[in-house]
């Protein structure tokens with residue numbers, strides 16, 4: 694190729710000049726030997742479910758930070774919160790993430806509130822690739838009404854479920870967006886989501902002949 698686009702851009706900071714070279718921004722291929730895969734998102738967005746399926750496909754371990762907390766504490770999440778409060782749960786959750794992130798090579802499904810702590814955000818950023826399972830409030834509420842799992846999901850606020858989901862979403866959405874590397878659509882089937890992750894990581898070619906699925910992605 695002999696034709697180049699040459700364009701001079703005036704910028705205020707003289708030191709901030711940069712020369713573009715083809716291939717310069719090519720990302721390093723994803724390697725489970727070097728990183729973990731973190732799944733982020735609101736309660737009931739499907740992190741735990743996808744984590745298991747993805748780990749099975751990738752033939753690697755899956756760690757769920759909530760399961761680690763429960764095993765470590767010997768208590769369910771609602772018992773921890775009822776007896777010791779949310780701050781105690783968040784401290785256990787932070788310790789579980791440190792344990793999960795210590796070595797690469799696994800899928801880590803997190804609890805919805807993991808993103809609230811800067812230490813957690815920094816750790817996930819430095820040790821893995823993060824996927825955000827984006828969902829609308831209706832989907833989350835429908836799933837929680839179908840499968841309330843109160844031991845896993847005690848109320849986060851004194852609000853009714855609909856209002857709680859709206860309040861928690863508005864508090865966390867920007868954090869999920871800032872913390873993710875890739876976004877997934879939580880309404881898709883588990884099988885499709887596994888594929889989406891593999892495609893995003895460059896581990897699978899996207900099949901453009903599957904027109905309906907391509908359209909569903911956007």
Ligand SMILES: Nc1ncnc2c1ncn2[C@@H]1O[C@H](COP(=O)(O)OP(=O)(O)O)[C@@H](O)[C@H]1O
Pocket residue numbers: 734735736737738739740741742743802836840879880881882883886
């Ligand atoms: N992709 C999916 N499609 C349909 N239902 C799902 C999907 N992922 C999870 N679910 C269901 O939604 C509920 C919450 O899933 P879970 O994996 O526990 O979410 P999270 O870990 O994000 O709270 C469960 O009842 C689960 O069976």
Ligand SMILES: O=C(O)C1=C[C@@H](OP(=O)(O)O)[C@@H](O)[C@H](O)C1
Pocket residue numbers: 734735736737740741759770803804805806807845846847849
């Ligand atoms: O959103 C949250 O603050 C929480 C989500 C739960 O995990 P899931 O997102 O897997 O339900 C669990 O960690 C805890 O009840 C707190």
Ligand SMILES: [Mg+2]
Pocket residue numbers: 740741742759802803804
């Ligand atoms: Mg979960």
